[in-house]
Structure formats: C-alpha cells, structure tokens
Amino acid sequence: MKIEIINIGDELLIGQVVNTNASWMAEQLNLSGFRVYQYSVISDSREHILQGLAEAEKRAEVILISGGIGPTRDDITKHTLCEYFNTRMVFNQEAYQDLEGLFARRGYKVTELNRQQAELPENCTGIPNKLGTARGMWFEKERPEGGKTIFVSMPGVPFEMKTMMTDFIIPKLKQIFRTPFIHHKTVLTQGVGESFLAAIIEPWEDRLPANIKLAYLPQPGIVRLRLSGEGFDEQILHQQVEAAVEKLQGLIGEYIFGFDNDSLEMIIGRLLSEKNATLATAESCTGGAIAQMLTSVTGSSAYFKGSVVAYANDIKKNILGVGSDSLEKYGAVSKEVVTEMVIALKAKFNVDYAIATSGIAGPDGGSAEKPVGTTWIAIATPDEVVATQYLFGDSRDRNIRRTALQALNLLRKKIIL
Amino acid sequence: MKIEIINIGDELLIGQVVNTNASWMAEQLNLSGFRVYQYSVISDSREHILQGLAEAEKRAEVILISGGIGPTRDDITKHTLCEYFNTRMVFNQEAYQDLEGLFARRGYKVTELNRQQAELPENCTGIPNKLGTARGMWFEKERPEGGKTIFVSMPGVPFEMKTMMTDFIIPKLKQIFRTPFIHHKTVLTQGVGESFLAAIIEPWEDRLPANIKLAYLPQPGIVRLRLSGEGFDEQILHQQVEAAVEKLQGLIGEYIFGFDNDSLEMIIGRLLSEKNATLATAESCTGGAIAQMLTSVTGSSAYFKGSVVAYANDIKKNILGVGSDSLEKYGAVSKEVVTEMVIALKAKFNVDYAIATSGIAGPDGGSAEKPVGTTWIAIATPDEVVATQYLFGDSRDRNIRRTALQALNLLRKKIIL
Structure with missing residues (x-):
C-alpha cells in the first residue's frame, strides 16, 4: 500500500x-x-x-x-x-x-x-x-x-x-490496513570515508536478508549506516537486524562510535560521568570547537572543567607553558608542541583526561612540508599521552569539524580501553 | 519558465x-x-x-x-x-x-x-x-x-x-533565461524580537514601492530583514532599494549591525584588523562558542589570541585569578565575577579588547533569584570595563547562541565608538 x-x-x-x-x-x-x-x-x-x-x-x-x-x-x-x-x-x-x-x-x-x-x-x-x-x-x-x-x-x-x-x-x-513491523538501526562511524567503508562491507551487504535494506548517510567527518528491516514478526525482525549489526561490528568495529541518535559529545559525557572523571581541552586549530561541542550537552559542567584556546603562540607559551625552544625548533603544528600542550593543560586544570589540537585549518598558512589540513591531536589519560598526526582536506570549516570529531573519538577509545 | x-x-x-x-x-x-x-x-x-x-x-x-x-x-x-x-x-x-x-x-x-x-x-x-x-x-x-x-x-x-x-x-x-533584475539587500539586526521590530517599521513597510517586498527571516538572536526589488532597470532598482534601507536605518539603526552576508565575527575581524588590535575571551556559559565563532573566520589568528573557557569555578580561580571571595559572595553569575574575569584575562593575554561571559544556560541550575537564562557579559576595551546583565530564555542552545551574539555586538559597538 x-x-x-x-x-x-x-x-x-x-x-x-x-x-x-x-x-x-x-x-x-x-x-x-x-x-x-x-x-x-x-x-x-x-x-x-x-x-x-x-x-x-x-x-x-x-x-x-x-x-x-x-x-x-x-x-x-x-x-x-x-x-x-x-x-x-x-x-x-x-x-x-x-x-x-x-x-x-x-x-x-x-x-x-x-x-x-x-x-x-x-x-x-x-x-x-x-x-x-x-x-x-x-x-x-x-x-x-x-x-x-x-x-x-x-x-x-x-x-x-x-x-x-x-x-x-x-x-x-x-x-x-494491516501493516508490517519496521525496525531501524543506525550505526555511526567516524574517521573513515564512505567509499572506503563500502569496499569493506560489500560482501556483508550482499548477504543481508532481502527484508533488510542499507542506506549510507554521510555528514562531514561522520558516516551513518542505516539498516531498515521490514517483517510481520516483530521479534524475528528485531533479531535479524541485531544479527546484521553484530556482523557489521566484526568488520568495521574500530570505526563505530555509537548508534541511532548518539553523538560523540554525549557518549563522552556518559563515559566520564560513569568514571567520575574530568576533562579539559587545549585547542589551537579547533579554536574552541571541541569545548563548544562538549558544553552543548546538558549537565556537562559535571565533568568538563574548561579549555585554553591557545590560538597565538605567546598564549601557548605564557598560559600553557609550552617551551619557546619547541615552538621554534618544531613549529606549533608538531608532535612535540601538541604533546607539551596536553601535558601542561592536564596539570594546570587538574583533570583526568585532556585533549590538545594543533593544525593548519587553512586556507592560508600551509607549506610544502606542512600543507593545509596537517593536524596533530594529543590525548592524555591518567596513564599515558599519545599524539597522532592527520592530514585532512582544504576546507577550513570541515578541517575544524573533522579535527574535533577525531579528537573526541580518540578520547572515547582511550576511555573505554 | x-x-x-x-x-x-x-x-x-x-x-x-x-x-x-x-x-x-x-x-x-x-x-x-x-x-x-x-x-x-x-x-x-x-x-x-x-x-x-x-x-x-x-x-x-x-x-x-x-x-x-x-x-x-x-x-x-x-x-x-x-x-x-x-x-x-x-x-x-x-x-x-x-x-x-x-x-x-x-x-x-x-x-x-x-x-x-x-x-x-x-x-x-x-x-x-x-x-x-x-x-x-x-x-x-x-x-x-x-x-x-x-x-x-x-x-x-x-x-x-x-x-x-x-x-x-x-x-x-x-x-x-532572461529574468528581470532582482536586487536584494538584507539588513541584519541583533538584540530585538521580530514582533517588536514589526511594530516599529509597519508604517515604513506600508509605504514601500510595489516592486519591493519585505521578508522577516528570524534566527536565534538575529532577525534579518530582506528587501527584494524586481525591475528591468538595474540602476533605478538599486536606488529604490537603497533609499528604502536608508529610511529603515533612521527607524531601527541601533539594532542594525550589518548587511547581507556579514556576520558579527567577520565584522569584528575587520574592525580589529583596521585598528591593529587584539582580542581574547573568557567564557563560562558560552563554553567556547564565542572563540569558535571568531576562529571560524579565515585569518582570525591575526587578531584573536585565544580564550580561557572557565567552565568550573576552580578554573576561574586558578587559571584566571578570580577571587574566591567574589565567587562565594556573589556567585559565578554576577557582575563582580564577570568583571574580574574580563580584567584578569585582558592582563594575562595582553590584548586590547576582551569579552567575558557567565550565565545559567540551563536547563538545570536556575533559582528564584537567578532563573535559567540569567547572563552577565563584560567587555574590556583599552579605556574601560563594562558589564551588562541579560535575561534570555529557557533553551540551552539558544541561550548560548544569544549570549555569544550579544557579546560580539556589544564589543562591536565599543570598537566603533
């Protein structure tokens, strides 16, 4: 009908x-x-x-x-x-x-x-x-x-x-009208492109039951995969969709951060609240975007203590305490500086977890060695400090968004380790 | 067609x-x-x-x-x-x-x-x-x-x-396709509601030429008034629209901050660049939203030095240097605290202008004395420090957005004084 x-x-x-x-x-x-x-x-x-x-x-x-x-x-x-x-x-x-x-x-x-x-x-x-x-x-x-x-x-x-x-x-x-039951489940992934995902999950998609359909719903930095099942037995339908999702997790589990209406900032809020842990950010290229996302969540003041947006180098030095040597020798967009940022911030803000970002959001400021989109993200946990380099694209807005999402997802993975 | x-x-x-x-x-x-x-x-x-x-x-x-x-x-x-x-x-x-x-x-x-x-x-x-x-x-x-x-x-x-x-x-x-000339001009206002504006400009609207139409385009915190003129003589059309805008400025000039695709963050960028001046923000209730808006502008690193998102009270104390006395006596959402925040930040970041915000974004945290939406904004210029109280609504997202826009517009008015 x-x-x-x-x-x-x-x-x-x-x-x-x-x-x-x-x-x-x-x-x-x-x-x-x-x-x-x-x-x-x-x-x-x-x-x-x-x-x-x-x-x-x-x-x-x-x-x-x-x-x-x-x-x-x-x-x-x-x-x-x-x-x-x-x-x-x-x-x-x-x-x-x-x-x-x-x-x-x-x-x-x-x-x-x-x-x-x-x-x-x-x-x-x-x-x-x-x-x-x-x-x-x-x-x-x-x-x-x-x-x-x-x-x-x-x-x-x-x-x-x-x-x-x-x-x-x-x-x-x-x-x-007698209507069938409909069951939807949306799988949320971060840090992987639509076509790359498609190449991995094609054999799985081919073997989906005929009553379950897959849709790709991409957003900047996030790809949502929606499974929609239709059937007359609600319980069987539910089991079918869950079984398909479970197989999908076996294939692309490392990219999956949540389901349905979840967001990274809400998931992090839940994880930190469960652990009774606190978080702060030291942001250069993201310019406050991570803090803004985290504080958009109701009740975030329980775990988010704040941020230093260290946009200028003298703020990195004077407020955070990054060494002049490192800034001169390696440049602001470097493993050394982003690591110093996250360590200094974690101590100053007295938090359990910390994020630091430094990158070239563009459109200006790129070089042959460090093109626009070059980004360092550091995560500090109670046990370790890890810094990772990314090369995003050439759109300023999207670079900021992708860096923020990637940083939150890196933190999420560290918290649940 | x-x-x-x-x-x-x-x-x-x-x-x-x-x-x-x-x-x-x-x-x-x-x-x-x-x-x-x-x-x-x-x-x-x-x-x-x-x-x-x-x-x-x-x-x-x-x-x-x-x-x-x-x-x-x-x-x-x-x-x-x-x-x-x-x-x-x-x-x-x-x-x-x-x-x-x-x-x-x-x-x-x-x-x-x-x-x-x-x-x-x-x-x-x-x-x-x-x-x-x-x-x-x-x-x-x-x-x-x-x-x-x-x-x-x-x-x-x-x-x-x-x-x-x-x-x-x-x-x-x-x-x-040959289409008539269309000339649009959008007048951007901040800090005033749609129906309040409508009441003021109704007589002006009634006297608009028949080929010019007005549309109200409200967004949280901003009302855009779009004039659309249509005609086959481009020059006459342009003059008609400009004349209508001029009359409108006489009526609601105090609420107008820009035109067309302007944004407060871009206007502030231009004004600061012209003066070769610098800016920083100390954000509590806005949680980094102002820094995020300012840094969304290409080239903002020339005038924006950074921000302290002081979400927790101990960050207001330990990083910014707000006095424990003030926090205890007046509470974080007060003229005294927001003033101390902006003064401390301006000194620490060594900038010409500074913004500080402190408010109850909601949905929790309100009281009879300070209901959700209560917000203090302080602006520091080379010459003075001014703090103003606002009572916004009960939506968290919109309170954050309205505070950020109001703060930027207050700063704009101070810079052009």
Missing part, C-alpha cells in the same frame, strides 16, 4: 519555510509501518492542486494533503477538493458547533469567514480539529479496478496537523 | 532527514528571479526515478535533481538518468583527473568504486565538484514542440550541492 503526501503552500516553494511537516508525517507513518512513496509540494493554485491530486491518485492508494484550508482568500484547497470530487458544499452543523465552542473559549466572535469554515464537501467525513478552526476532511473514492483511494485533507499549521494525524488519521489507517 | 526540483532519497521519505536542500534551492532560485513550480521527493528506486523524471518533464522546462549520485550501490540516479536518455556511460578523463587530485590531496587511494564515478552518461556535460567525488551532470533534451528541457543532476550532500548551484547552475540558468 502506497501513501503519498501533498503539501500545498507558496511559502514552501520560495524557500521561506522549510517543509518540516512532510518529514514529521513521513517519520510518524514509517514508525507505524506505513511506507511513504512520494511527497510533492505544490502551490496555492486551483489548476496545480487539481493536477497534483490526479497525478497522486495514479500512484498511491492513500493521499495525505496538508495546507490551504484556513479562512483566508488564498486558502483554496477545500473548494478545489470539492471540484475534484465533483460534489457540492454543505453546511456541517457539528463543525459549526465545534467552531463556536473554540471561539467561545478564546472569547472571540464567529465571523462570516469562519462560518464558511463549517461548510464541507458533501462526500467527506469531517475530522475534528481541537486546536484550530479548520476541520480535516476524509474522502474515499472508488477505483475503477475495485477498492478505494483515500484522500485526507488537513491544516498546514504544524501543531494542528500533528494532533490530527496522531489522534485520528494514523489510528484509522491502521484499522484499515 | 517553470523550474521543478526532484529530491531523491529514501532517508527523506522515512523522515530521517528534513529536506533543507529543497528549501535552500527554492530560496536561491527565487532570489535570482526564477520560479519553482513544484518539488517532489522520491525514493532511490529505478522505476520511481524514471516515473518522476517523465512526470516533471511534462510540467517544467528545467528540472533540478539532487541526491543518489554517490559511489555506493544505493546511489542509482546516474545510471537511471543514462537509461532515461537512452544513452551509454563513457569514461570521462577530466572527471577522473579531478578525482585523483582530490584523493591525492587527502592522501587516499582511488578505489574501483571511485573510478566508476568518473563514468558519465554520454549526452551530459559534467559539472565540477570541488568538495566531493561525484560530478554534477547537465543534460539538454529537445522538446517535440521545439525548445529544450534542461535536466541537472547534483549531489544530495548539502555543501556539495550548494557550491555547485552557486558557482555553476544558477549562473548558467541566468545566461540562458
């Missing part, structure tokens, strides 16, 4: 509003075992709505429509639906009473414009709207080959739409 | 990813005088892509496609386009050289999967991708009734798509 979404609204087509309605609807439907085949965003125009409905009807059995049912003149969805179904408007007493009730609670008078909102196409069932003046509309249309196509129209105002979907539309669809 | 967007990706149809690509593309096209007629989101499936292309071709003259051209097996857009145009794949030497160059810079080896990325449908023109491995593809197909339909395929990775749109696709579309 295919579901389609049609979002109606000029504001979406000039990019003034991001279409979060479609993604929310798709997610909720997916979690209930329905599959959204397509969504289309069209304008508040009669011709366009008629065309959009006719096209969607050819592709899908259920068509969920949001937008264009408010009281103002540019809201033409209801009249266009009436035209599409070749029916007429009738005054709906129940809808009018709901409207009166809502207005009474808000202390408003019902206007003529609002009165017209109680008129609905004759062939639809009204859907109550607890939070607004526009009723939803549920239409069923016989298909020539048998069966029915369902059309549902709802408001574009997100909280009105969401309440209607949750309270009425999804439960009713579940009554009508 | 109608443009359509097709976004390809299963992740969009299960709601895991919000379709910000479509809204960004629609906005940029709109700003260039083009009209997006519809956008459709479809799955990574051969049949669906073929169907989506055929349907869009009936409705529009330009079809912009994003997604599904990465190196992995679920990326089938390129082969499906090849099938749609009934053509064959050919190896593209230029594409391969770009790929080799990108990989060499990153120190990676070209895999067989990546080699296949240098194969493109024979009838397309490749579009360079500075930031990734997948080339864009520009196709032109004769229409039976005359003229051509343009199809452009680009990556789904937002920053790759954006660069390709800005550098290549929009300029080329502007060459091909």
Whole structure:
C-alpha cells in the first residue's frame, strides 16, 4: 500500500519555510509501518492542486494533503477538493458547533469567514480539529479496478496537523490496513570515508536478508549506516537486524562510535560521568570547537572543567607553558608542541583526561612540508599521552569539524580501553 | 519558465532527514528571479526515478535533481538518468583527473568504486565538484514542440550541492533565461524580537514601492530583514532599494549591525584588523562558542589570541585569578565575577579588547533569584570595563547562541565608538 503526501503552500516553494511537516508525517507513518512513496509540494493554485491530486491518485492508494484550508482568500484547497470530487458544499452543523465552542473559549466572535469554515464537501467525513478552526476532511473514492483511494485533507499549521494525524488519521489507517513491523538501526562511524567503508562491507551487504535494506548517510567527518528491516514478526525482525549489526561490528568495529541518535559529545559525557572523571581541552586549530561541542550537552559542567584556546603562540607559551625552544625548533603544528600542550593543560586544570589540537585549518598558512589540513591531536589519560598526526582536506570549516570529531573519538577509545 | 526540483532519497521519505536542500534551492532560485513550480521527493528506486523524471518533464522546462549520485550501490540516479536518455556511460578523463587530485590531496587511494564515478552518461556535460567525488551532470533534451528541457543532476550532500548551484547552475540558468533584475539587500539586526521590530517599521513597510517586498527571516538572536526589488532597470532598482534601507536605518539603526552576508565575527575581524588590535575571551556559559565563532573566520589568528573557557569555578580561580571571595559572595553569575574575569584575562593575554561571559544556560541550575537564562557579559576595551546583565530564555542552545551574539555586538559597538 502506497501513501503519498501533498503539501500545498507558496511559502514552501520560495524557500521561506522549510517543509518540516512532510518529514514529521513521513517519520510518524514509517514508525507505524506505513511506507511513504512520494511527497510533492505544490502551490496555492486551483489548476496545480487539481493536477497534483490526479497525478497522486495514479500512484498511491492513500493521499495525505496538508495546507490551504484556513479562512483566508488564498486558502483554496477545500473548494478545489470539492471540484475534484465533483460534489457540492454543505453546511456541517457539528463543525459549526465545534467552531463556536473554540471561539467561545478564546472569547472571540464567529465571523462570516469562519462560518464558511463549517461548510464541507458533501462526500467527506469531517475530522475534528481541537486546536484550530479548520476541520480535516476524509474522502474515499472508488477505483475503477475495485477498492478505494483515500484522500485526507488537513491544516498546514504544524501543531494542528500533528494532533490530527496522531489522534485520528494514523489510528484509522491502521484499522484499515494491516501493516508490517519496521525496525531501524543506525550505526555511526567516524574517521573513515564512505567509499572506503563500502569496499569493506560489500560482501556483508550482499548477504543481508532481502527484508533488510542499507542506506549510507554521510555528514562531514561522520558516516551513518542505516539498516531498515521490514517483517510481520516483530521479534524475528528485531533479531535479524541485531544479527546484521553484530556482523557489521566484526568488520568495521574500530570505526563505530555509537548508534541511532548518539553523538560523540554525549557518549563522552556518559563515559566520564560513569568514571567520575574530568576533562579539559587545549585547542589551537579547533579554536574552541571541541569545548563548544562538549558544553552543548546538558549537565556537562559535571565533568568538563574548561579549555585554553591557545590560538597565538605567546598564549601557548605564557598560559600553557609550552617551551619557546619547541615552538621554534618544531613549529606549533608538531608532535612535540601538541604533546607539551596536553601535558601542561592536564596539570594546570587538574583533570583526568585532556585533549590538545594543533593544525593548519587553512586556507592560508600551509607549506610544502606542512600543507593545509596537517593536524596533530594529543590525548592524555591518567596513564599515558599519545599524539597522532592527520592530514585532512582544504576546507577550513570541515578541517575544524573533522579535527574535533577525531579528537573526541580518540578520547572515547582511550576511555573505554 | 517553470523550474521543478526532484529530491531523491529514501532517508527523506522515512523522515530521517528534513529536506533543507529543497528549501535552500527554492530560496536561491527565487532570489535570482526564477520560479519553482513544484518539488517532489522520491525514493532511490529505478522505476520511481524514471516515473518522476517523465512526470516533471511534462510540467517544467528545467528540472533540478539532487541526491543518489554517490559511489555506493544505493546511489542509482546516474545510471537511471543514462537509461532515461537512452544513452551509454563513457569514461570521462577530466572527471577522473579531478578525482585523483582530490584523493591525492587527502592522501587516499582511488578505489574501483571511485573510478566508476568518473563514468558519465554520454549526452551530459559534467559539472565540477570541488568538495566531493561525484560530478554534477547537465543534460539538454529537445522538446517535440521545439525548445529544450534542461535536466541537472547534483549531489544530495548539502555543501556539495550548494557550491555547485552557486558557482555553476544558477549562473548558467541566468545566461540562458532572461529574468528581470532582482536586487536584494538584507539588513541584519541583533538584540530585538521580530514582533517588536514589526511594530516599529509597519508604517515604513506600508509605504514601500510595489516592486519591493519585505521578508522577516528570524534566527536565534538575529532577525534579518530582506528587501527584494524586481525591475528591468538595474540602476533605478538599486536606488529604490537603497533609499528604502536608508529610511529603515533612521527607524531601527541601533539594532542594525550589518548587511547581507556579514556576520558579527567577520565584522569584528575587520574592525580589529583596521585598528591593529587584539582580542581574547573568557567564557563560562558560552563554553567556547564565542572563540569558535571568531576562529571560524579565515585569518582570525591575526587578531584573536585565544580564550580561557572557565567552565568550573576552580578554573576561574586558578587559571584566571578570580577571587574566591567574589565567587562565594556573589556567585559565578554576577557582575563582580564577570568583571574580574574580563580584567584578569585582558592582563594575562595582553590584548586590547576582551569579552567575558557567565550565565545559567540551563536547563538545570536556575533559582528564584537567578532563573535559567540569567547572563552577565563584560567587555574590556583599552579605556574601560563594562558589564551588562541579560535575561534570555529557557533553551540551552539558544541561550548560548544569544549570549555569544550579544557579546560580539556589544564589543562591536565599543570598537566603533
């Protein structure tokens, strides 16, 4: 059974509003075992709505429509639906009473414009709207080959739409259609490119059960691998997905840092809290980005003590205590300096773990010996200090982001050792 | 001329990813005088892509496609386009050289999967991708009734798509289609709410010429006011927009910090560079966010010396030298402590200007006397030290962001005094 979404609204087509309605609807439907085949965003125009409905009807059995049912003149969805179904408007007493009730609670008078909102196409069932003046509309249309196509129209105002979907539309669809269970698991990797991962896991992917699909979702510095399984036995499905993830861990375990909605900064927060341990950072090329990520986590003050952003060399010397000799002899972007930074910081801040970074974020400052992207990361633990060199790319923003993620993941691995 | 967007990706149809690509593309096209007629989101499936292309071709003259051209097996857009145009794949030497160059810079080896990325449908023109491995593809197909339909395929990775749109696709579309001149000017304000601004500027807005439109684009801590004028005489249009902006400055000048693509961190960089002056930050509640913003600017090492993120009180004492008395007597979130922080930092870092922040970002840590959102910001200049209290909201992320922006704008005002 295919579901389609049609979002109606000029504001979406000039990019003034991001279409979060479609993604929310798709997610909720997916979690209930329905599959959204397509969504289309069209304008508040009669011709366009008629065309959009006719096209969607050819592709899908259920068509969920949001937008264009408010009281103002540019809201033409209801009249266009009436035209599409070749029916007429009738005054709906129940809808009018709901409207009166809502207005009474808000202390408003019902206007003529609002009165017209109680008129609905004759062939639809009204859907109550607890939070607004526009009723939803549920239409069923016989298909020539048998069966029915369902059309549902709802408001574009997100909280009105969401309440209607949750309270009425999804439960009713579940009554009508028997849907399979859907189970998703997203595996989060860091420090490895998409194509490199693909080369390693290809044989595993080839042997995945037919009901489990894999998607690559790359972000700068992170590749997410999403497994989506579908089946009628919830327990078996769950076991299948978990078994596939376990095999994947055998292949690329060293790159995996978490699952689903985890982030490196949250995982580190959990690990440090469990150990009752503290952390600080000494940042040169990351310029505070690691501290900023760590402190974005609620409750981070329990384990994160602070940072020295040592952007200038005299701050590395005077505040952290890096030796002038090392800076002169090896340069700021060197194993020696990043190691001195992390050792000095750990002592000064009196913490259990420390991170230091020094690199050439770019676009300027590179040389033949140390091109843009050259980066040193040092990690200090209660037992050791380790420094590693990386060569990232030539985009400043991405170099900073990749360095921060790599540093957090190196720390994570040291903590769980 | 109608443009359509097709976004390809299963992740969009299960709601895991919000379709910000479509809204960004629609906005940029709109700003260039083009009209997006519809956008459709479809799955990574051969049949669906073929169907989506055929349907869009009936409705529009330009079809912009994003997604599904990465190196992995679920990326089938390129082969499906090849099938749609009934053509064959050919190896593209230029594409391969770009790929080799990108990989060499990153120190990676070209895999067989990546080699296949240098194969493109024979009838397309490749579009360079500075930031990734997948080339864009520009196709032109004769229409039976005359003229051509343009199809452009680009990556789904937002920053790759954006660069390709800005550098290549929009300029080329502007060459091909004669569009009216569009002149935009965005006025950037900080520290004032949208509805407060609206109340002040309503009479001005009512008197704007009919060819100039105003859009409010609010972000946490910043409200952007975008004026968009349309006309066939570029010079007159430019004068009209500038005259409107001048009047606006008379009304809300105290809130305006810049125009168009300015950011506070870039403006501060320019101001400090002009004065040959230096800056450092002492951050408690912002946790490094100000340093991170400042160092995101290319060349910031010329004026930004660094930061102490003093998240824990003992860092405020031991590293910055804030007195234990003040911390005990007034608490960390106080005029006294934030003033001591900024004075100590300015001396230790030997800078001309300094910023200090201390606040309760939330969601925990508030009290009746100092609720979540209570924030002190201190600014030190060569001549004075000023501390100001703010009460922001109850969202952690937004409190951090608003504090950082407010601090930078306070500093900006002090520098230009």
